[in-house]
Amino acid sequence: MDTMPDLGDRPRDDEIMAQHYAIRAEEAEKMSFIGDKEPLSSLAAEYESGNAIFKKKIEKLGETYGALRRTRGDGNCFFRAFMFSYLENLLETRNEAEAGRVKDSVDKCKQSLLDLGHSEFTFEDFLASFTDQLDGVQDGSLSADQLVENSRDQSISDSVVMFFRFITSGEIRKRADFFEPFIVGTSGLSVQQFCRSSVEPMGEESDHVHITALSDALGVLIRIVYLDSSNGDGGNNLDVNFHDFIPGQCVQEQPILKSKPSVVLLYRPGHYDILYEK
């Protein structure tokens, strides 16, 4: 018989995990992975009685950006926001050449993962969930509504997030010398430990290192706009800071892409949402 003996007062691991999943499911009911497009004024409404610096910055934000789309705060928001924003942009611009280009990048990522010793079966299904979307863009079978539906589907969205986590980790380990100082400096972990504990597991939040690695791995320019309470020079000229993650900037052999960012995300401490230019 293979039964779990009673432990008395201490909850068993499976009970702890079950509770963990129940909490997650509860969160899921409040907010889907990817929300509907909302006018930027809904962001202003959030801070109506809040921090003056935030209010000013949102006003400033309104000069360039007109709308946002919220994402669920489950630690995977950067990857889910990236997935949706990138594919939506691809659909709207009907950029089949870009879809083809990113597929080549995916192939290179796959090779890197194999070179790093991963068995193909551990990631091939996740890879396919992403390339399925790209195929849909190329052959015209993916509509905007279908993309929203796919991005809200747990199995598709989780799968694509997992693929991004694999290639982010792969990129970091492939260029360990480059990433090491940032990782050791901020986390005190080795590159391997960092990838194992902070990149590969679902629900681990993303920071500069993850974004740089994903941008480089896929060759996609990502702009992060920062909404925080930093006050710049303290004067009246409050600027909203942003940072462009330019693929290839840190890799010499690749040409530097200088184009409009296809993915623009709004960062508030601990969370990423999608931003739309006016």
Next chain:
Amino acid sequence: MASRARLFKEYKEVQREKTADSDIQLICDENNIYRWTAHIKGPADTPYQEGVFQLSINVPEQYPLVPPQVRFVTKIFHPNVHFKTGEICLDILKTAWSPAWTLQSVCRAIIALMSHPEPDSPLNCDCGNLLRSGDHRGYRSMARMYTRLAAVPNILH
């Protein structure tokens, strides 16, 4: 179902690599691909040397997005294994799980844990306390005794 397909791939991989890693024997339940048994060899230069330890592996339907449940069936005296239930305290079986791991590499990680006990996160406090108080000899002799009693198959015959 994604988990079934994935487990089937792991099954094929295990068959192919059977001879590659003689320290791990992974067997899938004939009637249920979600239930596995592993026999792992206690690593050399540890008190678990010469022992063969049985693990029971229950794979949830959401696998590989969530970790398998693995526990020791064979009694083992180790700070990160619950003495009564065989439950294992290992990050990759909980928060640090990722689908990059396989049943095979999980077994390898458990063997590594046998070589490198983490007394600061004990599930077996008596064992953890021995190590934390620096009584390595006491730990080794207890662990060796239980290895002989429970994990060395022919010693009693």
